[in-house]
Amino acid sequence: MNTPDFAIITDHLAKRFGKATVIHDVNLHVPTGQVYGLLGPNGAGKSTTLGLILGLLQPTSGGVELFGQPWRRDLLGRVGASLNGPAFYGHLSAAENLEVHARLLGLKADVVRRTLERVGLAGAGGKAAGQFSTGMKSRLALGMALLTEPDLLILDEPQNGLDPEGIYALRQQLRDYAGAGKTVLISSHQLGEVQQLADVIGVLHGGTLRYQGPLAQLQAGYDSLEDAYFHLTRAGQA
């Protein structure tokens, strides 16, 4: 079977909540085997876009393709995601939380130990996840998303609460993941981090995709990525 060029395509995607249109005509192209960074200020529409891709929200118009096929629920079996913070049992440890998910997904027991090591939670012991720091919760969320080794990983602001070592480890992990041919889509408002991590970026502002393409191209003609980003995200503001 041929691998499609794009793991995700959104086709004129739009979403309205009541009278407010928060996503306007968004055509996202997320290349297979690359890290795509969806950038934008608070309220730009990043989480809404990810929710639409995952089928947690219904588009008002437009559509989503996953792996070269029109969106279907069963295609989500190839997707791992973390959105709106981790969904976990607060009274269970990291290992127990992962075990519950692994069992529900019919995975072998050793996947839990490997995942704990992978996300830096092997030393978390029996501590209840409800008492984790924000960074530990982010690590657990990443672990849950990675459990099935999905072809496509979708993470909403995965750096939140991570310390510098955690951010470094996450970056290496996501780069390696894409290096193995898998696709990663992350949302972020941390320009510097996306600069170090992403192959391709999309800049959302006011629900509109203002730029999509390689970082270098966005930066061309500006002194820094920051200058280019501010130009895009301030242009058109009242």
Ligand SMILES: Nc1ncnc2c1ncn2[C@@H]1O[C@H](COP(=O)(O)OP(=O)(O)OP(=O)(O)O)[C@@H](O)[C@H]1O
């Ligand atoms: N369920 C909802 N009902 C009404 N408005 C909503 C709803 N969800 C999101 N919005 C609005 O849609 C817009 C985009 O929100 P969204 O959470 O997608 O932005 P974001 O880019 O992820 O922001 P942040 O970086 O702050 O997480 C905001 O104006 C928000 O208030």
